[in-house]
Amino acid sequence: MGLLGASPPAPAPTVSIDPTPIGPAFRTDQAFGAGIDGMTRGGVDELFTAHNIAWMRKAGLKPVTYRLRTELAIEAWHWGNEGAWSDPAHAQGYWTSSDDPKAPILITWGYRLPRRGDTVDQANNDGYSRLDDGDPSTFWKSSPYLDRHYTGEAKEGPQWVVLSLDAAAPIDTARIAWAAPYARRFEVQYWTGVDEYDPDGDWVTFPHGRVDDGQGGAGLLRLADRPVHARYLRLLLSESSRTAPPGAADPRDAMGYAIGELGFGVTGADGTFHDVVRHGAGPTLQTLATVSSTDPWHRAVDRDVGLEQPGFDRLFASGITNGLPVMIPVGALYDTPENAAAELRFLKRRGYPFTQVELGEEPDGQNIAAEDFARLYAQFADVVHAVDPALKTGGPSLQDGISDVWLAPGADRSWTHRFIAALRARGRLSDLGFFTFERYPYDQLCGDIGARLRRQTRGLADTFARLKADGVPADIPWIVSEYGFSAFGGAAEDDLPGALVNAEIAAETLSLGGQGAFLFGYNPNRPWQHGEACVGNGELMILEADEDGQATWALPAFQGARMLSQDWAGPGGRLLPAHSPVLAADGTLAVAAYALRRPDGSVAVLLLNRGPATEHPVRLAFAGAPPGGAVQVVQYGPGQYRWRADGVRGHPSRDQPPVRFVLPSGRDILRLPAYSLTVAVFTPR
Structure with missing residues (x-):
């Protein structure tokens, strides 16, 4: 007999499975x-x-x-x-x-690209850009495979380089040391957005930032009469000189664009250029550079x-x-x-x-x-x-x-x-x-x-x-x-x-x-x-x-x-719609359910209790009816596994396989431990 005034236990919620398949087998x-x-x-x-x-x-x-x-x-x-x-x-x-x-x-093995333009990569991130490495003998070059010779297009798309300064700074001058091939036509631009993903941002060409008769070489380019405060700066390259370095014999050497070193800053009243770009041969030593593409040219000595x-x-x-x-x-x-x-x-x-x-x-x-x-x-x-x-x-x-x-x-x-x-x-x-x-x-x-x-x-x-x-x-x-x-x-x-x-x-x-x-x-x-x-x-x-x-x-x-x-x-089989009513306090699903029907007609339900501390009892129903007989259950949770934290020497202190048991016909409540995975397999009526 329950305690005086105690409420009866709430009935276990039902995870219902619809027999109509979703998607292909x-x-x-x-x-x-x-x-x-x-x-x-x-x-x-x-x-x-x-x-x-x-x-x-x-x-x-x-x-x-x-x-x-x-x-x-x-x-x-x-x-x-x-x-x-x-x-x-x-x-x-x-x-x-x-x-x-x-x-x-x-x-x-992979081979590092000596004509690399990106400061950051998605692997070990121990390479760096040649655009601002401070070494006059190195250069970035775009991929020749974006040249119209390979794309088959009448006009090749532009290539670009972007420098992301550590913070917005006044800019009125660019210092560009071109390599070969250089850009005959290009624009120097700044980004107007508040960040990199601002949908209202745009690239604006500096007042004197458009060049239609580039001759290569190295020198300063005055971009504006008065400095513009900007953080993100871009060279948009639209026409190549299609010239190769001396002694080059491969046609790909003359395709694309190449820049040896790039700087931005202001020119003082005395004519001195003050560069705000950090130059160094390492990802933390240089201003972040990002490029549209990189030439896969490399050497045997470049093996990583x-x-x-x-x-x-x-x-x-x-x-x-x-x-x-x-x-x-x-x-x-x-x-x-x-x-x-x-x-x-x-x-x-x-x-x-x-x-x-x-x-x-x-x-x-x-x-x-x-x-x-x-x-x-x-x-x-x-x-x-x-x-x-x-x-x-x-x-x-x-x-x-x-x-x-x-x-x-x-x-x-x-x-x-x-x-x-x-x-x-x-x-x-x-x-x-x-x-x-x-x-x-x-x-x-x-x-x-x-x-x-x-x-x-x-x-x-x-x-x-x-x-x-x-x-x-x-x-x-x-x-x-x-x-x-x-x-x-x-x-x-x-x-x-x-x-x-x-x-x-x-x-x-x-x-x-x-x-x-x-x-x-x-x-x-x-x-x-x-x-x-x-x-x-x-x-x-x-x-x-x-x-x-x-x-x-x-x-x-x-x-x-x-x-x-x-x-x-x-x-394998076909997925069936499974509906779990078990919610957490924030309204999200505490228990997720995924069901499928196998070729032999049996139904398998995957139940995931995502709560770290709460056990959830549930019932199963297929087309509104409980399972037709015994339910085979496989379950894995805190009772089978526990981690012992010890830095790099951490390892499980409990490491057991899932438990397997049978829920007999007539016993329809399945208890899902906190943070657990459960598979229940049954044959519908």
Whole structure:
């Protein structure tokens, strides 16, 4: 008998499943995969051991996509170590790997670009711009592959360089030391917006900033009679001299634009120029420079020994691909079409399975204009289809599905919409055979993690809606080419929240009509401190490694991947609408539900309790009726896992597999522990 005056317990809310399928049928061996990326020095040998491969394959993520870290590092990729230089006498120029090498390809490297223009990159960020490095012997040069000779257009699009000062400063003079080829026609401009993404911002040419008869050389250009206060400064280059440096023999040396050093400031009454640009050979020593493109010319001495990519022969021989086709990349931003064609001929010569070729890696994050990337995309699609017309080209692996242009005027702020429009205008939209983007919901891993988990669901739905509005064709596969809690490391990723957000991104992708999702952080790793102390030590990883890089502990992301791919999805099936009424105090879903019907008629429901402290009892109903018999349950939560924080030596203090039990017929209440993943499988009445 209850206490006098006590209210009866509230009935358990019902998670209802609608029998009407949503979206097409999917196969698990296509829908849930993982990415293999570039690594730091020694990482390839450390990863590709029988022990690690066996552990990784246990996660149940079957297909693999090969990620190209060299592209993010602004480096040319020698996917093969045998090949030819365009200038073999000096071991420099443009590289093409051999499509029939004598030795197996086990490890490959990226090569730094000595004509680099960007201060910042998306990889190790240890390179720097040659525009303001203080060295008169170096120079930035734009990509020759944006010249009309390669694009086939009657008129080439402009190229540009931008310097972002530390703060707004008075500017009335530019100091430009041109290299070859120089700009005959250009404009020097300043940005009027309050920040880089101000929709009302515009580039305004300085009063004396337009030059129509440039002669190259080095000197000062007076831009205005009175200084203009500005932070963002741009050279817009519209006509090249098409001149090459002395002794140059390659036609590409005369294509594009080249600048040796660039400064801005004011000229005093005594005629002295006062430069406000910081010049130095390092990313923290110079003013931030960003460029429209970079020439992939490089030398043998430019090899980056600190960044490795797994060789194709090692990748396919290891077993990590499960014998399935691999999504293959080519370096469209910092490579040559000739090298890409050789890569694909090599793969076909070896008989390695692949059907999809991804062009580019995060071009939006590297601030290349969408229209310029469309020009490069079309060129690389041509060489892919020349090797094999049946291959599907796709991309561009956006760093985020919602991608806005940077420091660009006009009403159209969407990088994706502008890219799609540029392909369509060239009659090349059919070359977009699949569309890829990345999903890392949060940059910041401090604060209320539970609230962040609950908001993730709406965020991915908003991304799909934005891509639809941007004009991404609905009749091609949409693929999340990388996903995880954050692109930055933090303790939450290696605890139960990491498993919850990963499982939901993959399941939600399918429910929204995506074809599949590839988890990032597949290889064993160790927890590091990233950024602020409040994020804790962590890393994108499903397995924690020992000091020798060998998998030692299975983290929640590993158990979540197994539950997703094996216990929930099984062989695959069709998604069903699932409705959860369990809300948190802020009105967001406390419990998310994803259901599917398998080919054998059974129904599997994935239930994610995103609350850090509250258990939720629920009932299940299919078409308004409870399950027809016993419910098979797999559950993983705080009872199976606990993390012991200890800096880089942190590891699980409790590391058990999910529990499995049967909810007998007639017992319809299923209890969902706080921060837990549950899979319930039953046969409807």
